[in-house]
Structure formats: structure tokens, C-alpha cells
Amino acid sequence: xxxxxxxxxxxxxxxxxxxxxxxxxxxxxxxxxxxxxxxxxxxxxxxxxxxxxxxxxxxxxxxxxxxxxxxxxxxxxxxxxxxxxxxxxxxxxxxxxxxxxxxxxxxxxxxxxxxxxxxxxxxxxxxxxxxxxxxxxxxxxxxxxxxxxxxxxxxxxxxxxxxxxxxxxxxxxxxxxxxxxxxxxxxxxxxxxxxxxxxxxxxxxxxxxxxxxxxxxxxxxxxxxxxxxxxxxxxxxxxxxxxxxxxxxxxxxxxxxxxxxxxxx
Amino acid sequence: xxxxxxxxxxxxxxxxxxxxxxxxxxxxxxxxxxxxxxxxxxxxxxxxxxxxxxxxxxxxxxxxxxxxxxxxxxxxxxxxxxxxxxxxxxxxxxxxxxxxxxxxxxxxxxxxxxxxxxxxxxxxxxxxxxxxxxxxxxxxxxxxxxxxxxxxxxxxxxxxxxxxxxxxxxxxxxxxxxxxxxxxxxxxxxxxxxxxxxxxxxxxxxxxxxxxxxxxxxxxxxxxxxxxxxxxxxxxxxxxxxxxxxxxxxxxxxxxxxxxxxxxxxxxxxxxxxxxxxxxxxxxxxxxxxxxxxxxxxxxxxxxxxxxxxxxxxxxxxxxxxxxxxxxxxxxxxxxxxxxxxxxxxxxxxxxxxxxxxxxxxxxxxxxxxxxxxxxxxxxxxxxxxxxxxxxxx
Numbered sequence: 001x002x003x004x005x006x007x008x009x010x011x012x013x014x015x016x017x018x019x020x021x022x023x024x025x026x027x028x029x030x031x032x033x034x035x036x037x038x039x040x041x042x043x044x045x046x047x048x049x050x051x052x053x054x055x056x057x058x059x060x061x062x063x064x065x066x067x068x069x070x071x072x073x074x075x076x077x078x079x080x081x082x083x084x085x086x087x088x089x090x091x092x093x094x095x096x097x098x099x100x101x102x103x104x105x106x107x108x109x110x111x112x113x114x115x116x117x118x119x120x121x122x123x124x125x126x127x128x129x130x131x132x133x134x135x136x137x138x139x140x141x142x143x144x145x146x147x148x149x150x151x152x153x154x155x156x157x158x159x160x161x162x163x164x165x166x167x168x169x170x171x172x173x174x175x176x177x178x179x180x181x182x183x184x185x186x187x188x189x190x191x192x193x194x195x196x197x198x199x200x201x202x203x204x205x206x207x208x209x210x211x212x213x214x215x216x217x218x219x220x221x222x223x224x225x226x227x228x229x230x231x232x233x234x235x236x237x238x239x240x241x242x243x244x245x246x247x248x249x250x251x252x253x254x255x256x257x258x259x260x261x262x263x264x265x
Numbered sequence: 266x267x268x269x270x271x272x273x274x275x276x277x278x279x280x281x282x283x284x285x286x287x288x289x290x291x292x293x294x295x296x297x298x299x300x301x302x303x304x305x306x307x308x309x310x311x312x313x314x315x316x317x318x319x320x321x322x323x324x325x326x327x328x329x330x331x332x333x334x335x336x337x338x339x340x341x342x343x344x345x346x347x348x349x350x351x352x353x354x355x356x357x358x359x360x361x362x363x364x365x366x367x368x369x370x371x372x373x374x375x376x377x378x379x380x381x382x383x384x385x386x387x388x389x390x391x392x393x394x395x396x397x398x399x400x401x402x403x404x405x406x407x408x409x410x411x412x413x414x415x416x417x418x419x420x421x422x423x424x425x426x427x428x429x430x431x432x433x434x435x436x437x438x439x440x441x442x443x444x445x446x447x448x449x450x451x452x453x454x455x456x457x458x459x460x461x462x463x464x465x466x467x468x469x470x471x472x473x474x475x476x477x478x479x480x481x482x483x484x485x486x487x488x489x490x491x492x493x494x495x496x497x498x499x500x501x502x503x504x505x506x507x508x509x510x511x512x513x514x515x516x517x518x519x520x521x522x523x524x525x526x527x528x529x530x531x532x533x534x535x536x537x538x539x540x541x542x543x544x545x546x547x548x549x550x551x552x553x554x555x556x557x558x559x560x561x562x563x564x565x566x567x568x569x570x571x572x573x574x575x576x577x578x579x580x581x582x583x584x585x586x587x588x589x590x591x592x593x594x595x596x597x598x599x600x601x602x603x604x605x606x607x608x609x610x611x612x613x614x615x616x617x618x619x620x621x622x623x624x625x626x627x628x629x630x631x632x633x634x635x636x637x638x639x640x641x642x643x644x645x646x647x648x649x650x651x652x653x654x655x656x657x658x659x
Contacts, residue, residue: 055556056430056542058437059280065424077554102278102541107555129278129541133267154282156444161284179282180442 002148003095003123004171007046008206008227018046018172018228019260020208022099023235023252024067025050026076030084032245039253040235041094044260046228047172049126052081052100059128061183063233066240078108082120089121097124097150097171105138114141124148124171132165142170150174155190159198166203175199175226177211183233185212192225216262223263231259269458272581274574279457279544283437286444291459293364298466303359310355311470314388315345317352319471321478321635327605333625334488334632339475341499341639342610348640349468349499350381354450356467358385361448368392368443371450372436374401374429374495375566375613376408377640378452383417385450393417396436400427401565408644426559429495429569433543453496454573457544461573468502475635476506488632489514489624492639493616494587495531495567497576499639504585514586517576518620520562521589531560533572534580534587540571547574563592563652566613566640594619596652599642611640612649 011018021040025033037048053071057064085096098117105113105127117125125147130138135149142149148171153162155178166173178190192209199207209222210230219229235252242248268291269275279287297303311317320340328336341349354371361369369391373379379395386393395412399421402409412419420439425431433456440449451460454468472490479487490507492500494517507513522530530536537548542557550558550570560570579585590598595612598619603609610618614637621636628634642649650657 055425056434058434058543059441061438062424069424072556103549103551103555103557105555106540107551107553128280129544131277131279131281131284133277133284136267152281154280154284156282156285158285161281165281176282179444181438 002146002171003093004047004148007095008172011046017223017226017263018206018208019044019256019263020047020049020210020228020230021045021235021256022049022051022230022232023239024053024064024071025081025084026053026071026074027067027236027239028070028245029074030076030080032248034084034088036239036249036252037088038092039249040256041092043253043256045094045256047095047097049097049099049230049232050081050085052078052098052104054101054104057101059181061181061233063236063240064182067236078104082116085122086120095123096121097126098122099126102127102130110138110141114145114147117147118145122147124150126150126152126174128152132168135168152176153199155179155195162198163202166199166205169203169205172206172208172228173199174230175207175209177209177213182211184214188212192222196225216258219259219262220265229263269462271575271578274545274547274577275458275461276546277457277544278541278546280441282441283444287457287459289364290360294360294459294463297360297363303363307356307359311352315351315355316343317470318474319343321475321482324606327602330605331622331625333630334628334634336621336625337479337633337635338608339471339503339635339637341471341637342614342641346381346384347643348377348381348611349471349502350378350452351384352470352502353452353464353467353498354378354381354385357448357450357463358389358391361391361450362389364448366446366448368447369450370394370396370436370439370447371452372396372429372432373452374432374568375564375644376401376405376412377566379412379419380408380415382450383412383415386417387415394439395419396422396432396439398422398427398429398431401429404565404648405644429565430557437543453498454501454575455496455543455545455571461545461575464498465501465505465575468498469505471499471502471637472504472506475503479633479635483633486510486513487635488628489516489634490637491516491518491617491621491624491634492637493518493567493613494572494576495520495569495613497573499637501573501575503637504579508584515579515584516620516624517585517587518590518616519587520564520567520616521591522561522563524591525589529561530589531562531568531570532589533570534576535589537572542571545574547577548572563595563648564612564616566611567616588620590616590619592652596649598622599645599649608638609642610638611642612645614639615642
């Protein structure tokens with residue numbers, strides 16, 4: 001069973017929701033990334049998204065853009081990230097998904113990429129610039145190597161699109177909270193009641209909300225709608241602001257704990 | 266396979282947030298292009314406002330000097346705002362209006378597309394925001410001021426290399442945040458479907474006119490059409506109505522900067538590999554990890570690491586030929602056309618002139634060659650002076 005399915009099954013049995021956390025691989029180094037993932041798990045994360053840095057991340061706001069620049073300057077690449085994950089798998093079974101742009105996969109080779117994902121223990125891949133119309137291109141390989149493509153829906157998705165997307169969705173559904181790019185937001189204008197009424201009528205797949213969630217208050221206000229919440233930029237900001245590697249990891253752990261507590265209330 | 270494919274290239278590699286608006290534009294455009302009222306309105310503005318049809322000028326002195334084919338210049342530089350960009354912008358702005366959008370955004374490199382977009386916004390009473398890399402804002406400060414005069418807001422983009430590629434990224438991000446009331450007027454035959462098709466259709470007026478004009482003047486089709494390629498909109502416009510006429514050679518000139526064997530160039534077709542960026546599958550200059558590489562050209566309008574998907578397809582199927590032209594060759598051609606014909610071409614268009622001079626050597630007096638002069642060169646005079654080491658007060 002895919003680790004993502006197993007995790008959501010366990011959470012449901014315990015009447016819990018998922019805290020999905022994000023960080024950019026190699027920011028500031030792959031050693032810190034590895035330790036940070038373990039710290040996130042210790043402090044309550046259910047799933048970790050590992051951002052693969054790319055030169056032109058069009059769905060990201062400034063915080064994650066800067067992390068990509070730092071990571072690329074540090075010389076990180078997909079081979080090194082795969083090796084890091086392989087090592088990490090000796091210590092944890094937490095579901096791990098990549099968040100990455102399609103060009104990184106094309107450049108690595110689609111078959112080689114998914115084969116290596118399976119080998120090292122990556123459970124899913126979120127590709128913001130590969131909508132369902134284009135996902136046929138990788139379908140054969142996600143099936144062959146049992147690595148899930150995590151599908152996204154947005155507040156702008158029509159009911160017809162939502163149906164097409166949920167029909168193919170695996171693992172969990174990434175529900176974009178609001179228009180625009182990733183990053184911290186003051187408020188959410190989306191009508192979540194109507195969005196989730198539609199989504200729930202279409203599919204039982206676990207649904208997680210992401211984009212703009214950064215505080216325990218955000219968690220409290222959005223958790224009634226979904227099976228999990230995704231937090232990205234807020235963690236990357238902690239990593240950016242931490243003075244030493246230890247500070248960065250500790251600060252991410254503290255935020256994870258605060259968010260997890262809000263989720264469990 | 267998804268919509269909007271040119272062979273294997275093109276497609277819709279866009280974030281989910283934008284898919285609905287892309288579908289809406291696709292649908293509305295397909296209705297509009299068959300609507301006699303829309304066609305009439307566009308034609309009115311093209312003729313009465315932009316100054317079309319543009320002239321097809323017989324360059325007699327250049328013809329005699331080169332001693333080969335009869336050379337004609339398609340004078341897109343004579344359009345209002347000084348380049349071919351207005352053709353597309355008028356079309357898309359009318360489409361935006363038709364869809365009830367009150368606001369347009371655009372990306373720009375050299376500033377030609379930004380100026381054209383700001384112009385159309387002023388004309389049609391639309392709010393306009395133009396995204397421009399900070400490096401380009403320095404290189405083209407006059408165009409920044411021009412856009413401001415026209416009432417547009419110019420937003421500087423600091424990320425990446427601060428050039429056209431980064432301006433495209435930021436325009437797409439901004440669009441994702443406000444797709445409900447905003448129309449993204451994309452400037453070239455690139456981006457996710459339906460943009461490569463829409464922009465090509467609006468620019469195809471260039472080859473439609475060339476065909477009519479040359480048949481009237483010469484009674485036959487040209488042997489070759491030559492145009493410069495950055496994203497590729499003027500070339501796509503100049504080629505489109507000749508694609509089925511196999512006897513017409515279609516020749517594109519791309520920016521080789523310091524040379525394709527150096528690290529400083531933007532020769533995507535010569536040196537690029539298949540990839541996905543800005544919503545399309547096409548050819549891109551990228552490193553071994555799929556990172557998009559910084560590109561360079563003396564011309565800010567050709568300074569782009571990719572190429573429109575239809576060009577990638579025309580190159581792959583060998584229907585069109587593409588050659589790299591260095592900064593030096595382009596500057597030489599800029600000076601040559603200026604002195605020989607009294608026409609100052611844009612530094613972008615000078616790449617086409619340079620390539621045409623090379624191709625002319627293999628042609629005879631029986632041949633006819635059309636060069637698309639995509640824009641005028643007034644904007645480039647300062648950087649040409651700098652290149653030649655001449656000091657002038659701006």
C-alpha cells in the first residue's frame with residue numbers, strides 16, 4: 001500500500017487530520033533538509049513535501065522563489081536529492097512527495113525519474129504546471145512505478161474540471177485555497193463551503209488545503225473543511241530567518257508543533 | 266494529447282488556477298474570429314489607427330549592391346508604435362473588451378510589446394500593468410517612460426536575470442492572482458494554448474499582405490521570406506500564409522550574441538533542447554538539470570531562452586530554416602540598411618537583414634527575397650553608439 005494511502009487511513013481511523021509540511025530541498029543544504037524533515041515528523045507532520053528547486057517556479061511567491069535561488073546556488077540537483085531521500089528512508093516511513101516543475105522531470109527523463117522515485121521511496125509528485133490535460137504524458141510511468149501524481153484543484157476549477165480531476169486523483173487532492181501563488185495571506189475569500197460540497201459529492205479521496213496557510217488561526221478556520229492542511233512558505237521563512245542550522249531546524253520544529261496543536265484542538 | 270499542439274510542441278502546461286480562463290479565451294476567440302463584427306472592428310483599427318497595410322518596399326539600392334535577388338522590405342517599422350507588436354495587441358485588446366475585462370497585463374523585453382499594450386489600453390480605456398525585468402528597464406528607460414506617459418504602470422521584476430523570461434514568470438503569477446478581471450495580453454507566439462495560435466493569427470496579416478503585394482508587383486511568390494526570431498511573432502506572421510507554398514523558403518534569424526560557441530547567446534533553435542516553460546513544450550536553452558539558462562543578445566527583444574512551439578515544429582519538420590546571427594553581424598546590418606536605403610531598422614530586425622545578406626549570395630537575379638523589418642531602430646541608436654564606442658548624450 002502506498003504510504004500516503006496508509007497514512008490517511010490511519011488518520012481517519014483515529015479521527016485526525018493531516019498536517020502536510022513543505023520545505024525546499026537543499027536550502028541551505030541537503031543535510032539540513034534531511035534533519036528538518038525528521039524534526040517535522042517528530043513535531044507532528046503527517047506528510048512532507050520536498051520542493052525540488054527550479055530556475056523558474058511560476059506557481060511560487062517570493063519566499064519560495066528565494067529558497068529556490070539559494071538551493072540552486074548551493075549546487076543541489078535531482079540526483080543529490082534522490083540520494084538524500086534514499087538515506088532518509090532508513091530512518092522514517094513518513095509519506096514523502098516532491099513538489100516540482102515538469103521541466104525537471106523531462107530533463108531527468110520521465111521513465112528514469114519515476115523508477116528512481118520508487119527506488120528511493122518517494123510516494124507522490126505534485127507538478128503545478130502539469131494539469132490533468134497534460135498528465136497522460138506521465139500516466140504510464142506513475143502506474144508502472146506506483147508513484148502517485150497528486151492532483152490539484154483551484155477555486156477557479158469548474159465542476160466539470162473538478163470531476164475530471166477527482167476521477168483520476170490518487171493519494172490526496174491538493175485544494176488550492178485562493179487565487180495567485182504560494183505565500184502568506186491575510187485572508188481567504190474563497191467560498192469553501194461550496195467548493196467542498198462539490199468536491200465531496202464527487203469523490204471520497206482525502207482533501208488537503210494549501211496556499212497561504214501559515215498560522216494556528218489559519219489552521220483553526222480551515223480545518224473543518226478538509227482532511228488535511230498544507231503549510232509551505234511559513235516554514236521556508238523560518239529556514240530563511242534562522243541564524244544557524246540548529247536555529248533553523250529548531251524553529252521549524254516549533255512552528256510544526258504549534259500548527260499540529262491547533263489541528264488537534 | 267492536449268489542445269494546441271504543433272507536432273509534439275505546444276500544449277497547456279499551466280497551473281490549474283489558470284486553466285479555466287485559458288479555456289474561456291480559447292472558446293471566445295474561436296467565436297470572435299468567425300464573427301463579421303469582430304473582424305470588421307479589428308480591420309478598422311488596423312487600417313485607421315495602426316496604419317495598415319504596411320508597405321512592401323522594393324530596396325533597389327540594396328538589390329543592386331548585393332547583385333543577387335530582388336529585395337523587398339516589409340515595413341512593419343512604419344506601423345503606429347513602431348513595430349509589428351501593435352497587430353497582436355489590437356486583436357487581443359478587442360478580445361479582452363469582448364470578454365468584459367477591464368484590465369490588461371503584459372510582459373515586455375525591449376519594451377516594444379509593452380508600449381503597444383499600453384497604447385491599446387489608452388485607446389480602449391483599459392487599465393494596464395506591464396511587467397519588465399529590471400535589467401531591461403535600465404537598457405530601455407525611454408520605453409519605460411513612454412509606457413508611463415500612456416498611463417500604464419510598469420512593474421520591475423527583480424527575480425532571475427531581470428529580463429524577458431522573468432517578466433513572463435511574473436506576468437503569469439500576477440494573472441493567476443487576478444484572472445477574473447484581467448486579460449493577459451501575451452506578446453509573442455508562445456505561452457500555453459491558445460496564445461501561440463491567437464498571436465500567430467493576429468500577426469498573420471503580415472504574410473497575407475506580403476502575398477497580395479508581391480503578386481501585384483511581381484506576379485509571383487517570393488523565393489524566400491526572412492525574419493528575426495526571439496519568441497517568434499513577427500516571423501510566424503511573415504511565414505504563416507506561405508507555409509503551404511513549398512517553393513517559398515522560410516528563413517529565421519536568431520540571436521547568437523557573442524557567438525553560439527560562447528556562453529553569451531540566445532540561439533534557441535541552434536543550441537536548445539526540448540523542455541517545458543511558460544506553459545508550452547518547445548525548445549529551450551537549459552543546463553543538464555533542466556534549469557533555464559541566462560541568455561544574452563544585444564537585442565532585448567530577442568533575449569529569450571525559448572521559442573514559440575510552432576517554430577520548433579517548423580524547424581523539426583524542416584519547413585523553415587533558422588540561423589544564428591551575432592551581435593556584430595546585426596550591428597553591421599543595422600548600419601548597412603541605414604546607409605544604403607535610409608531606413609533605420611530595429612536591432613532585432615537587423616538580425617533578419619544580416620541573414621538575408623548571407624542568403625542573397627546563393628541566389629540569382631531571378632529570385633525575390635522579402636525581409637520583414639519588424640520594427641524601427643530609433644530606440645536602439647543609443648546602444649548601437651555604445652557598442653561602437655561612440656559617446657553621445659542621451
